[in-house]
Amino acid sequence: MLILTECPECATRGFVDQRFAGQSGRCKCATEVTVPMQPTVHLPAGRAVPVVQVSESFMEIPTIGFKGPFRSSDSGQFRLGWEGSFEIALTARKKGRIILLSGDTLLWQKSLQDPVFGVTTDAGYIAVHDGTFSETPSGVLYILSPNGEELVKHRFRANIDSCGFSDDDSVVCCTTLASERVADSCKMTVFSVLPARMLFKRERPVGNITRLAVGQQTIQVTTDGGIEYRCSLDGTLLNEQAVKTKLEVLRIKNGNGYDLLGVVQSRLSERTFDQMSPPQRYEIVRIFQKAQASDISDYCKLQVCRMLGEYALSYNEKGKALIYFQQAIELNPKAGVKRKIKQLQEELPTSG
Numbered sequence: 001m002l003i004l005t006e007c008p009e010c011a012t013r014g015f016v017d018q019r020f021a022g023q024s025g026r027c028k029c030a031t032e033v034t035v036p037m038q039p040t041v042h043l044p045a046g047r048a049v050p051v052v053q054v055s056e057s058f059m060e061i062p063t064i065g066f067k068g069p070f071r072s073s074d075s076g077q078f079r080l081g082w083e084g085s086f087e088i089a090l091t092a093r094k095k096g097r098i099i100l101l102s103g104d105t106l107l108w109q110k111s112l113q114d115p116v117f118g119v120t121t122d123a124g125y126i127a128v129h130d131g132t133f134s135e136t137p138s139g140v141l142y143i144l145s146p147n148g149e150e151l152v153k154h155r156f157r158a159n160i161d162s163c164g165f166s167d168d169d170s171v172v173c174c175t176t177l178a179s180e181r182v183a184d185s186c187k188m189t190v191f192s193v194l195p196a197r198m199l200f201k202r203e204r205p206v207g208n209i210t211r212l213a214v215g216q217q218t219i220q221v222t223t224d225g226g227i228e229y230r231c232s233l234d235g236t237l238l239n240e241q242a243v244k245t246k247l248e249v250l251r252i253k254n255g256n257g258y259d260l261l262g263v264v265q266s267r268l269s270e271r272t273f274d275q276m277s278p279p280q281r282y283e284i285v286r287i288f289q290k291a292q293a294s295d296i297s298d299y300c301k302l303q304v305c306r307m308l309g310e311y312a313l314s315y316n317e318k319g320k321a322l323i324y325f326q327q328a329i330e331l332n333p334k335a336g337v338k339r340k341i342k343q344l345q346e347e348l349p350t351s352g
């Protein structure tokens with residue numbers, strides 16, 4: 001695991017390998033910085049319990065009346081089980097609970113409101129998404145130490161979508177769904193584990209997070225769409241242009257007609273058609289044509305026809321322009337292109 005280290009002089013933060021705890025090095029501002037020692041966690045002795053693993057993700061422990069889902073740490077040493085409202089509906093209990101097993105030893109159990117999902121690392125650290133019975137969207141993220149001590153309790157005024165650890169267990173990332181509370185709506189919040197504190201909260205990535213990797217000064221988030229977001233430890237997106245390009249490619253590939261129109265609109269807001277290079281113009285026309293062939297409203301199709309007609313005119317491709325303007329008229333006789341059609345018909349040699 002990595003330890004978050006902060007320079008007392010210039011506040012530069014960075015992750016350092018846990019093996020360097022207690023040692024010091026020089027920050028770029030020349031201040032000597034000591035990597036903080038982390039308190040040793042003493043696991044409780046616990047007691048052996050009969051664990052019945054019902055399936056890959058569900059277990060029962062008759063002696064403590066536990067029935068619920070669980071997740072193993074990668075090595076399989078720890079198992080975190082939880083009982084939320086769904087599991088406790090059949091019992092007399094009013095609250096949910098989580099339990100931590102090391103092998104078949106029950107280390108501890110803890111009451112929570114309505115645990116929905118949890119994960120544990122090979123070192124026994126835990127991230128849990130606890131539900132609330134509130135009427136408005138909300139959820140609580142807990143980060144717990146291996147002995148059950150509460151390190152972070154962060155309440156979101158939005159439903160929690162996912163939570164999990166990075167590859168090396170050094171940070172926890174939590175994403176939220178849309179909510180009226182703007183500060184928490186569709187956010188990605190990242191916490192360090194050693195020491196446990198919030199690093200940043202920013203707009204969540206598009207898609208589901210499939211991988212989280214921590215570097216000295218960066219956090220890299222990969223989504224199921226194959227997009228990589230590289231963030232600094234204060235949440236600044238370091239590869240904004242690359243993300244934007246990748247998102248556009250995805251929208252063009254998988255999006256509906258309106259997504260396509262959105263892509264064109266965003267490109268035209270950066271530079272006008274006239275200011276674009278020939279390949280850029282070709283792309284615009286190609287995306288417009290794809291949108292035109294998709295399921296968009298007649299009103300939008302009409303606008304696209306007019307735009308394509310104008311572009312064709314700017315290339316002096318009068319025949320093409322005429323076709324687009326005629327399509328516009330077909331969509332709406334009051335399209336306002338009659339004069340242009342008449343002019344083009346006069347200029348173009350009549351065929352047949």
Ligand SMILES: [Zn+2]
Nearest residue numbers: 007010027029
């Ligand atoms: Zn410094």
